[in-house]
Amino acid sequence: MQTRTLLIPGLLLSAATAPVLAQSTVDGTFNLTGGGSMPYRVFLPESYTPSANLPVVLYLHSAAERGSSVNDVFSNNYGGFTWTNDWVGHLVNETQTGDHQAILVMPQSGLGNVWNSMTAGDNWGVGNYDNATQNAHPITKQLQGAVDIVGNVLNTYSTNENRVYVTGPSMGGFGTWDALARFPQIFAAAAPLAGGGNYQAAATTFANKPVWMFHGAVDGLISPSNSDQLNQAMKNGGGSPIYSRIPNEGHGGFDLFYTPDYYTTVTPSANTGLGSDLYEWMFAQSLEN
Secondary structure: OOEEEEEEOEEEEEEEEEOOOOOEEEEEEEEOOOEEEEEEEEEEEEOOOOOOOOOEEEEEEOHHOOOOOHHOOOOOOOHOOEEEOOOHHHHHHHHHOOOOOOEEEEEEOOOOOOOOOOOOOOOOEEEEEOOOOOOOOOOOHHHHHHHHHHHHHHOOOEEEEEEEEEEEOOOHHHHHHHHHHHHOOOOEEEEEEOOOHHHHHHHHHOOOOOEEEEEOOOOOOOHHHHHHHHHHHHHHHHOEEEEEEEEEOOOEEEEEEEEOOOEEEEOOOEEEEEEEEEEHHHHHOOOOO
16 A cells, blocks of 8 residues: 655654545554644645635544544544444444534544543543633643644634534533534534533633534433533523434444434434434534524
8 A cells, every 4th residue: 555644743644545435544643742642643634625615524433433543533442442433334324424524633542542531431420510621721732732633623624624623422412512612713513422521611701602402311321410400501591502412322323323314413312314414514604693
């Protein structure tokens, strides 16, 4: 497989000519502020040209998708069991060859790291979710690095800086909420799945942001009360979030959420085909709106 090396200030990118699941992929390693590094992958869709002006989607993976490379997001044996990720394939396929093509950015946090500083590491039920962006809860190196990578993508490729989105499940759901709270000027919309976030920011900083949240109603790992309270806080702040609260669903269902035409804006917790799906909704959002 032939590769080329692209040098960009602060980055070393290796672009492969025989990608998997995308028209073109660019792998790189980002040097984190404060030490350490983060591998990541940029997926360029089949529609990409130097004048494409495409949206950008940041995907923040779950705890089970942690590893030493971006490949671990797709197939992993973390925690002593081997599994293949189903849900991220829907997101990759839709943004790369589907009806809603975009540049997809996928950083790898690394083993033992989390996207947010609100929880006590992997103890997802323990944490302070009120005013969590203040000095007591500084941003993690991993989330700052992920946002910095997005910034470099915006500067390197033909993108629309008004149409940048963030999404992720579980640990990535926490990261998605945190990214929205800390960088509302960057992200035009967010789709957090089964996570938790800053209640105060939800009622103020990003109350009016387009958010489509997802949570299983009987999630025993990360309580749905997190999303319940964030949903209510946004409404209290004058916002109109969309909430897919799925009856009889535990900590899962992510594959259906990322499946095109499954949940819609009209029936976000049922498959009826009425209204816009996740991708139609997301890519209609812009900082200019």
